[in-house]
Amino acid sequence: MRLTRRNLLMSTAATAAAQPPAQPTAPAPAPPRSPGWPGSCRSFRGEALREIAFPLGGIGTGTVSLGGRGDLRDWEIFNRPNKGGLLPFTFAALRLKGGGLSRPVIRALERRPLPPFSGPSGVPRETALGLPRFREAVFTGAYPFAHIRFQDARLPVEVSLEAFNPMVPLDTDASGLPVALLTYRFTSRAASPLEAAVAFSIMNPVGYDGVTHLRGRRAAFFGANLNEFRNEKDLRGLFLSSQKYPPDSVRHGSLALLTTVPDVSCRLEWEHGGWWDEFQKWWDEFLARGRFTNAPSKPSPEGLTEYATLAAHLNLAPGETKEVLFVLAWRFPNGENYWTAEKERAGAPLRNYYGTRWPSAFEPAAYAIRNLESLRRRSERYRDLLHGSTLPAPVIDAVSSQASILRTNTLMVMEGKLALAFEGCNDNAGCCPMNCTHVYNYEQTLAHLYPDLERSMRDTDFLVNLRPDGSMSFRTPVPLRPGGNRNQPAADGQMGCVLKVYREWRLSGDDAWLRKLWPHLKRALEYAWTQWDADRDGVMEGEQHNTYDIEFYGPNSMVGTLYLGALAAAARMARHLGDDSAATYEELFKKGSARLDELLFNGEYYVQKVDERQEKAGRYQYGEGCLSDQLLGQWFAEVVDLGKLLPPDHLRAALRSIFRYNYRQEFGDFPNTQRLYALNDEKGLLVCSWPHDKRPALPLVYSDEVWTGIEYQVAAHLFYEDLIKEGLAIVSAVRERYDGARRNPWNEIECGHHYARAMSSWSLLTALSGFSYSAPDRELRFRPRVQRGDFRCLFSCGTAWGGYSQTLAKEKLDVELSVEGGALELVTLRMPYLGAKPKLAAPFKGAVTLAYAELAIRPAAPLRLAPGDALRLTVTEG
């Protein structure tokens, strides 16, 4: 069944398509485009701009970041991280003439620099910070969109920049373009016509190794760099390449810088000269003429590259607004394994998936321009449904900003769409490799937004890394190797992988995929019985390597709940597949649940029963401590709607204890010999604490640290238990630490930048919206926990994404469910209701039942919603 965009779908419409809609389409909430962005976005100015680096790039393409001041920084498009990496003299500048100005003025399209200015030879001149620039900038970010308003009252124009890379849930290709789209917007405040030129300068970096600190255009790896001008009907600009490196070289690549502005001028090579002449002559030409003189270019000499400039020329009438779009695109198709110490793998070539889609950087740039309207519209819908939701602003901020991680160097996508994921990024290298099972226990964003990539990680887990004995390599050597590496398996990671398969299956409904993995999954699960739960009582007591990089000895609820969750999930999958091990798993789950609770609940929370017989158990255990992760498996169970793994009252008590004992209002007086993620007056949630003076001499290794991934996990779990205030305190604490002056709001740090664990943030959304989708059952549920009277949110359920909104009053519910992408099949819809006798308003036809204030609505026939479809229904008291 196909419905027209934004039409009202009712049950009768679903079963009798000929009927006209009962009322006109009302658009879903769509906050206006910048600068009128949703109020949920934080704004930054002054000192708070300093640490901002907003990543611009697609999935698996690398990124260049937009600095808070409008500068381009951290050039990480060369197949590895490069924090602080700068391309010399790569910047945009504006020249204005007329409009009442006594003489032409030039401003770099950046805010003035922020201190310190303490380099050994001053501020590096290759930043072009010697040019006049704007006095202030106001940065707003709603990932994937960044917006900067440049302020300088003395200029006769208003200037802003919108920057983004297309991001469309479920559409990995549309979200995997190697481009940065920069739109400068100018509104004349002048009383007379104004002539504007926007010059974008760039160094041709082809050949760059991606890590060397560049000071200019001289480096051994440069040479034969060629800049060309290309002019097509609808676009034009620069194509930067090098003839030095063959197509299979890791240094091979190209860049494109295109615009749609018809009137352009350019310089393919800056004039050469000694000392500062090149930049000086650039300045002189731009100031004096406002246009650049093109000349044929030739490949650069060995050891040198070239700067180029593309300028767009506009005339602005008084009050008029015009935009200049620059599309920066790149293609560096060949990476290599630079991180391994293994001789046989070091330097192994890696071909990027995106590199196989495009022959050069020109095509994705042109593609982005020619499909801009659709790419932007769909990206804006994602942004607006998330940022226009009624979730608390810090939650939106956390969900939105940390979705950026999957589009940084933390996640590589190789040919065949193979996802290879670091935990995070050090300044110049991913860290640690690769697809770490236990760190990726926490991540929920990729699973919900790009489930195809998430499933590729499951394939690697079970079809490659699982060994004959049922143990799973918890890291992935690259290139892939059957059985992975030789390290012990991680108990938490291995159990988590069972839960993750369950999640992927629920979101996809792909039985064939599940069947493919099933025998391996069973082996992985049952490996627990030979290793961790040798007595098969449903409680692990063996040596359990885990995400704290140590081994737990003795029963604990952190790995324990993951084990219980794995058993429960496996039982459900087994039932679905008709595998009679379901009963075994169910029985063990039941036994284990009771035993774990009995062993470990201390009245306040779940402790670890340290196995003192183990020689190594004298250190790094948490014992009587209150571990923030103690209910990790339960949190995952909530996300995938598996139900309670332990007695509900104990779960709730334990969560309250976690908040009470581990949430700190300040760190200035908190002694911490471990790593430092919260300082001074910052707030945060400790990994573990020992409330009653039971701290071991050598405690759990990361106990005194603060990990945003765990903080979001606990916050989401608090939300699931309707402990909203507590969860919100934690989320706010994290986001306040990332305030632009102290840390980059778009880069949460743990063991590395853009740390994957922080993508537990997606569960904040699923928790507060009470989202659940089972593709096998075609059942969708929302159970909003905040703003229930007038609730709006984004959802992404594996096969579709869109918006959900409800108006809930006493004895009346209005619902709208819109699909933006994918296809949503529905047999059952669940949502809250406050009355006693629900009745579906005509003309929707279907059954409705009510239990525990939740409706189950079953349309007369299954529905299928496609992009543009919207389902509306009203339930009133019958």
Next chain:
Amino acid sequence: MRLTRRNLLMSTAATAAAQPPAQPTAPAPAPPRSPGWPGSCRSFRGEALREIAFPLGGIGTGTVSLGGRGDLRDWEIFNRPNKGGLLPFTFAALRLKGGGLSRPVIRALERRPLPPFSGPSGVPRETALGLPRFREAVFTGAYPFAHIRFQDARLPVEVSLEAFNPMVPLDTDASGLPVALLTYRFTSRAASPLEAAVAFSIMNPVGYDGVTHLRGRRAAFFGANLNEFRNEKDLRGLFLSSQKYPPDSVRHGSLALLTTVPDVSCRLEWEHGGWWDEFQKWWDEFLARGRFTNAPSKPSPEGLTEYATLAAHLNLAPGETKEVLFVLAWRFPNGENYWTAEKERAGAPLRNYYGTRWPSAFEPAAYAIRNLESLRRRSERYRDLLHGSTLPAPVIDAVSSQASILRTNTLMVMEGKLALAFEGCNDNAGCCPMNCTHVYNYEQTLAHLYPDLERSMRDTDFLVNLRPDGSMSFRTPVPLRPGGNRNQPAADGQMGCVLKVYREWRLSGDDAWLRKLWPHLKRALEYAWTQWDADRDGVMEGEQHNTYDIEFYGPNSMVGTLYLGALAAAARMARHLGDDSAATYEELFKKGSARLDELLFNGEYYVQKVDERQEKAGRYQYGEGCLSDQLLGQWFAEVVDLGKLLPPDHLRAALRSIFRYNYRQEFGDFPNTQRLYALNDEKGLLVCSWPHDKRPALPLVYSDEVWTGIEYQVAAHLFYEDLIKEGLAIVSAVRERYDGARRNPWNEIECGHHYARAMSSWSLLTALSGFSYSAPDRELRFRPRVQRGDFRCLFSCGTAWGGYSQTLAKEKLDVELSVEGGALELVTLRMPYLGAKPKLAAPFKGAVTLAYAELAIRPAAPLRLAPGDALRLTVTEG
């Protein structure tokens, strides 16, 4: 003649020593010791602490810097710069018990960290920033003393730190101790007895290469590191060494950390362990016991070193104040030439002078303790005479802070007291080597404070670097090589060296030394006639390489005034030595002066007459520009009291023009394609400007930059011309740029940190005090230009240093001249007088004459003032 300390010396006393002083000694102005420091010191707190790194170290010993927060940073004691270099877990901490505290508390003796906190794994834990610490700190610096008041109202003590390295003018050895003296001062605010322990922890760094980023105690260069406890009657503490490196190895060395507190405990090795155990156990022991358990130590295994802790234990009664002195000393006797690309010189061993004075680090530490009273008193006298002077605060700040340069890695002192001076320091290497004649044209601080080292540079200039043809290598290869390198000589540097010899001779009166250099000096001067002034008209028109790293073509007053100054100085020396070339020099001076003025004065300032016939003259010349350095030679002539080299009215007009055209009130709108030393709303003096749209397309290479060394030079010259307001505006501009938040007040930057040119700042003092001393004539002059009614200042005249003060009223002058070090011989004293018929008050006997409001007093017999002597005299209207 020897006088007792602080006695009044009168002419009768000088000639008839038996006479008692006429009135009791009044002490010279001596501002109280910290915290009641002179008002001239800037205080820093909050953000302004961020960039502060106050160098602690002696001449030629390297330094460790005291950070604004009280941390030790930039460990540059390993014979090269090391900006950002950190010794892991090297910090001081305070434990308090009793005094009303419910339980013991520990605070690192540092302020809380300042953002950003954005490393890839958080703030590095090896900074020990995880310990509780003070909420705020107020940093005050009056080089060589730094003072920090730590603030935390919740603690029952007031805590401060005073840190310094002894600095005594003229006493190169007392000022060349490889030590940092750190005195923590505690005053109890408690109502009951308080138990305090101050634990100083340090990593044994022997073997460190001085540049690697250390994260812990593991590194290939470590091994066989041994920490020992030494206990002597009056001092005790740690001795850190290594048995891995023989005495001639560049890695050989030792450290000592001593205290005078009787009750100490220590740990020679922290307890070993995995993960964070070592620091955790340290914390646990200190918190629980407050003392450390010593145990015998042994050399560390290969690839590892050890941490050690020395704790001092005190009891404080209510209201009581006690001090804990820690003396950190080091000896790394062997450097090497790490900077050259010359194969034959790369890695050449260099033996530090200070290394030859002490067998290990223990001895200078013990020496500093045993001579502390004298070292501190004399250093304080220097500080207090400078900071207690009546000079404007920014001037004192500039003179004082930039004297630190001569005690950084910018200046090395090799065995035999050979001074080898870089221009400045890059982050990890001196830059550029070595004894650059033109950069050291500007430096006046070393010449006045440590003239023995300055003379060693002249010896190198004339006895080593001067080539047979009379050209001088303007850089010094190390080890020394006759004739230096093969580069062209620098015209400005070579002429400047003649002026510098004149200065050194005037300050020392050492005729033998002058005679030794004289024939070489003549050759160097007369080389001008074969090269730069081939037509011998007193004006250079040949290719003149200079401090802007380019060549001037055609006459210019920058090199031109240095040439005139050299001629004038050489003439005076020739007259003194009875060399009849004096007449030649005088005649040429006269001719040149007239011709230069005629050629170059444009009515406003002196231009360059570009020699258009030279092919290379089309670029990097200043032509019609107003060069800030255009009167460089005249400035030097003022410092050495050579008189006017050009018509006085033209000089004054040119100086006014320099200020008018080159002093900028802001840089945010100033386009600069060159290096960036002033930004945004900062103020500063441009190297050059072209007032009347005569800017060449490719102008003088550094024209748009702002160099503090030139700014001070011009400011001092403005002072010499009584243009006080203008000079002060420039000095204030510099010091405001170095405000702690933007840049380090104790590190002025040009081509490198601690750039030597900034030591032109000493001339601010000579200018405002009108100081002049001629040792050959034994004539001392003061001509205060500010606060003449009640003037006080420091002087250092080559053979002596001390204080000068005057009270000048209509028809009355009171003068006190005190000598703190060296010996001052006086035949003539000159100072201002406002009356018409001066008469020396009894009992001083001598002749007095008045001319142009300046007295010349000639004691009946020559005076000789030794340390402690003070000369007082009163002149009234007769």
